[in-house]
Amino acid sequence: MTVNIAKMKRLSSAVPLLLITEAMMKITEIRTYLMQAATSVPQPKAGQIGHKVWDPGTSRNWLFVKVLTDEGTYGVGECSGWPRVVERAVKDLENLLVGQDPTHIDLLWSKMQTAIMGHGVLGTVGGGALSGIEMALWDIKGKITGQPVWSLLGGRFRDSIPLYTHASTTERADELVALGYKGLKVGISKAGDVETLYRIREHLGMDIDLMVDAHGPPWLTVSDAIAIGRELEACNLLFYEDPVAPDRIDAFRQVREATTTPLAAGERVSTVWGMLPYIEGDLVDVIQPDTGRAGGITQMKKMAAMAEAHYITVAPHSGSLGPVGEFAALHVMATIPNALMLERVEHDWEGRHRVITASPVFQDGRLLVPNTPGLGVDIVEDEIAKHPSVLNIVIQPTVENYEPGTAGEAPYFQQRRGRNRAWNRTVRSPSDDS
Secondary structure (H helix, E strand, O other): OOOOHHHHHHHHHHOOHHHHHHOOOOEEEEEEEEEEOOOOOOOOOOOOOOOOOOOOOOOOEEEEEEEEEOOOOEEEEEEOOOHHHHHHHHHHHHHHHOOOOOOOHHHHHHHHHHHHHHHOOOHHHHHHHHHHHHHHHHHHHHHHHOOEHHHHOOOOOOOEEEEEEEOOOHHHHHHHHHHOOOEEEEEOOOOOHHHHHHHHHHHHOOOOEEEEEOOOOOEOOHHHHHHHHHHHHHHOOOEEEOOOOOOOHHHHHHHHHHOOOOEEEOOOOOHHHHHHHHHHOOOOOEEOOEOOOOOOHHHHHHHHHHHHOOOOEEOOEOOOOOHHHHHHHHHHHHOOOOEOOEEOOOOOOOOHHHHEOOOOOEEOOEEEOOOOOEOOOOEOHHHHHOOOOOOOOOOOOOHHHOOOOOHHHOOOEOOOOOHHHHOOOOOOOHHHHO
């Protein structure tokens, strides 16, 4: 077909710019869907402190958003970072976005970022609002172009994403390896956890990647984090996550210089500016942005590009995230060269698959990257409505993570006592020789 350039110019000049602008798709509404990720939630009692076995549904909320347009096309997204609070931020931002063209994603993100900056540095609450809305805008753009989001992001390196999940016993590790998982993460927070990790390593051998997560509360002191890092070196870990609290970036430098165990962090920060110190300072080997609060899909792509320049890999956090955010993470991970693994909670709350129209396909420890237009997922509003939000904070701390008798004090960080018993596998007590 021959294109008549002169004719096209005459036609375009005959159409007023105002009419072209008015013909564009426009955002008409943003709806929010807040839910408790649980079948039932115990009602908290004032001042209640007691034993709590981690249940992913006890205090976890999921916040989904739907951005509607005047042409009937809509997009879905998910926000994390204290969802009950983020919901109000999303509704406030709706005032800014109604009437805007949803395809100008970067422009709208910049407008939102500028609109909220007067409230201060908002961290994951602001990042959560930006993430869910921007995610939905990408979903819209994919639907109207007939392309999966990964195609709009530059195409994919891979058609499936490797996963890791969580284990605390050798029995659980066997179950997960049988499902096809090639990576397992073990929590390190109390006496005996290092020993548990070694038992799992010795049981599985060296063919399975192991990671540890040391996040608080209570957070480790720098000296304890270093002691554990050194003790873990013989396990040849893929990474040592959150050895110290994110408030003290300089502490990461101290741990990094004192151990050869690779470090990982980043789930508690938002936007490229939040992740910048970890990358620019070469403080970690792995960054872990949370897809629901990192600031958006584009922000995660930018984080990955920054990390690539420093030979740092990407393993997005997903421990508290719902299913829509997981779809978004698959699209991002498909398009970056430095993708490592994606976190997943295997045997999550049993209602997880019911709040979306289709779950991602699991195959031999990997999730297949969707090929349908947009994100490739939608929410089931009726099912979400069955689980209204009740609680979105931790009322009962995990008592055994604290030094005996101190859980009621709720310390943010805590030096562990009895360190030979807690961390060191090589020092023998006098009774061992008797």
